[in-house]
Amino acid sequence: MGMTDVLIVGAGPTGLVLACDLARRGTAVRIVDRSPAPPRTSRAKGPNARSLEILDGLGVAEEVLAAGSAPLPMVKYRDRLPVAETDPWADSAPSPDAPYDRGRLIAQWRLEEILRDRLAGYGVRVELGREVTGLAEGPGGRHVDVMFAEGRTERARYVVGCDGAHSSVRKLLGIGFEGTTAEDQVMVCGDVDLADGALDRTRWHQWFDEDGAVMLCPIPGTRTGWWFQAGPERDGRGRPLAPTADGFRRLLARHTALAGRALTRAELLSTYRVNVRMADRFRAGRVFLAGDAAHVHAVAGGLGMNTGIQDAFNLGWKLGLVLAGHAGAKLLDTYEEERLPVAARTLDLTSERLRATLEAIRRPGGGLDAAITPDTTGLGVGYRWSSLARGHADTVRQIGDGLPDAPQAGDRAPDAPCVNALTGARTRLHRVFAGPHTTVLGFGPGSAAVLREVAASYGDAGVRTCRVYAAHEDRAASSPGTAVVDDEGHAAAAYGTGASDGRGTGTLVVVRPDHHLGLSAPADDARSGHACLRRLHGSERFSGIGGRRP
Ligand SMILES: Cc1cc2nc3c(=O)[nH]c(=O)nc-3n(C[C@H](O)[C@H](O)[C@H](O)COP(=O)(O)OP(=O)(O)OC[C@H]3O[C@@H](n4cnc5c(N)ncnc54)[C@H](O)[C@@H]3O)c2cc1C
DSSP, rough: EEEEEEEOOOHHHHHHHHHHHHHHHOOOOOEESSSSSOOOSOOOOOHHHHHHHHHHTTHHHHHHHSSOOOOOOEEEEEEEEEEEEEEETTOOOOBBBBBSOOOBOOOOHHHHHHHHHHHHHOOOOOTTOOOEEEEEGGGGGOOOEEETTTTOOOEEEEEEEETTOOOOOHHHHTTEEEEEEEEEEOOOEEEEOTTTTSTTTTTTTEEEEEEEEEEEEEEETOSSSSEEEOOOOOOOSOOOOOOOHHHHHHHHHHHHHSGGGGOOOOOEEEEEEEEEEEHHHHHHHEEEOGGGTTTEEESTSOOOHHHHHHHHHHHHHHHHHTTTTTTGGGGGGHHHHHHHHHHHHHHHHHHHHHHHHHHHHTTOOEEEEEEEOOGSTTTTTTOOTTTOOOOTTTSSTTTTTTOOOOTTTTTOOOOEEEEETTTOEEEEEEHOOOSSEEEEEEGGGGGGHHHOOOHHHHGGTTTEEEEEETOOOOOOOOOSSSEEEEESSSHHHHHHHHGGSSSOOOOOEETTSBBEEEEETTTTTTTHHHHHHHHHSSSSOOOOOOOOOO
């Protein structure tokens, strides 16, 4: 029996992001889905700002931006009449440290298509029509045997269940999925076509009245396609009726100024119930859970797919490094340590956003904008509590002390526009981070020795260095790896270093492959630099950062 490194169960957005991340590292990965054809459901409306950064890191952001559209202003109607228009992003703008300040509207199936194409570019194809029905740990816990409905068994070093809310993998592991299902909070959804010109396609239309709601948002990339969401029709005993095209027409006629016949086609119909549940563990031995398999919550805030994408990006590099022998297996413990608290917080946040939205739509002018807060961009998610961030915090002077906004270990690594010191081309720090590697940034002349040491000791373990020069700093001395010029001071400001003015000891910033900080410390602090890279890469490679052995 052949053995693969990672077998991913489920080719939704979570599984596909994980597969792309692993495949680009050269990890032997397979991805299976029980669906006989690529799944096409009417679900998420697109990546949030943080997911766009991840997609950028995976090299597909341009395609996603081209296939999608900007989030739309919302028109709210009461008793069929427009009463308010809101642009939830009116006060938001891209900034040097966060070029994506908002998400992008794109159908989930279209995003999946882009990710599948990317994956195919690495020579990996989704194995369709393959349903996982059993799991067994091999002798000594060295691999997992995965049983399929068609009777075959495959062997993998690690298995990741990205198989959605009803996850077979989770059930096979006996992992609980505690929480609640709100039987009364029901929505019917589908992709529909409206007669050409029936509604303004530059707006997301939302009708609310005493006994119902209909929401219609144009689907980017289509001429007449719309996402339809509505409170369901109910039978005489108040039970929700199953969605049908005729039912959608009746809902249109009842709650909107459109005639029912304006709806010319309806497909991918489904009934959505608010489930708020999460797995009590995200890992059992060599098997992990990610995405909806690990957590489900209210759609308010649009975080379901996004949290899955971000789970995958947290797990991918850890599996990749361990399988390549560049990190110890202990690194894998930090997946649950970091992502389970994020999932718990997301359950709370989305429940709170749902409550706020239900409250808002009782008033004329209220709408889905009530679900959107800065939290829902995902840019603020970090892992300060993680053991990958701890360990040096108590003993080491934190760079940016006294600067409340300076990022700390665990936080998302800010972006910054800068210039490639070699070519003079404009670039950004996130371009420098993009790829499967860890990046060590060195600010100030005092960081030069450290960067040389890191390059020599960790260069073959997936660690790259980048010297960040201040605009007027002498660049005569050569530095290993990439070098950029912080010509407008955005990098120094974003990292709170103050050191790219060319003075001081310099600063060392370790950026994990998922663009979170492992460390920000003075460059002459050998102990912290060493400890951080050991935490990430799990080996004793340094002869002594900057000449001092911890
Ligand atoms: C109406 C609606 C609106 C939504 N809106 C948003 C939004 O705006 N923003 C957002 O972020 N999220 C949104 N979501 C949530 C989002 O769709 C999900 O969170 C997302 O699909 C989860 O992705 P996933 O890859 O984890 O799981 P899924 O997309 O569910 O994929 C799981 C895959 O696993 C496969 N599978 C299952 N069992 C097996 C098995 N035994 N063997 C092999 N394969 C298996 C399935 O066929 C499926 O393809 C919405 C959901 C709904 C229903």
